[in-house]
Amino acid sequence: MVDFFYWFSILFASILSSVAGTVAPAFFKQAAFPRTHHVSKLWSELIARHQFAYIPYFITLGFVGDFGKHEVLKNFILLLLVWVFISYLICVHISSNLQDRRFEKHHVCKDSKCEEHVGPLAFVKLFRGSIILALALLVISLIYAGVVKRQHQSSGEKYEDHVSTLS
Numbered sequence: 613m614v615d616f617f618y619w620f621s622i623l624f625a626s627i628l629s630s631v632a633g634t635v636a637p638a639f640f641k642q643a644a645f646p647r648t649h650h651v652s653k654l655w656s657e658l659i660a661r662h663q664f665a666y667i668p669y670f671i672t673l674g675f676v677g678d679f680g681k682h683e684v685l686k687n688f689i690l691l692l693l694v695w696v697f698i699s700y701l702i703c704v705h706i707s708s709n710l711q712d713r714r715f716e717k718h719h720v721c722k723d724s725k726c727e728e729h730v731g732p733l734a735f736v737k738l739f740r741g742s743i744i745l746a747l748a749l750l751v752i753s754l755i756y757a758g759v760v761k762r763q764h765q766s767s768g769e770k771y772e773d774h775v776s777t778l779s
């Protein structure tokens with residue numbers, strides 16, 4: 613369980629930094645050039661852009677994780693990195709180019725400051741593809757966090773062990 617929280621905290625810190633990297637520029641941009649449905653749009657941008665955080669997470673797992681008897685999972689890391697990148701690109705495309713059209717399915721905006729409420733259920737309906745892709749990544753990364761152990765020995769200690777078994 614300690615290992616799970618160790619990997620989860622790495623993932624959480626990584627996601628948190630990408631969330632900050634999305635929210636901060638959107639906040640300043642909104643102050644200068646207000647857009648319709650800012651909060652809902654920000655959510656769809658967060659769903660897309662936080663996915664990039666899985667790249668350092670899976671790289672860290674691949675390099676320093678102890679896969680033990682689940683060694684086969686290590687072979688999928690490269691595939692997962694490609695998947696993260698494709699999933700990220702699809703969702704960023706939706707959140708930047710298709711976003712306005714998605715909201716038009718919900719209602720036609722009255723003006724350039726329209727803030728007609730888009731409820732959570734309506735939001736899920738409009739962006740279900742992005743949400744499914746993001747949830748799939750979360751589930752896979754949590755499975756890895758549950759299976760992969762930390763390497764408890766530093767390479768120096770391993771070398772010392774190796775030398776002591778030889779002597």
Ligand SMILES: [Zn+2]
Pocket residue numbers: 648649719720721722726727728
């Ligand atoms: Zn509107």
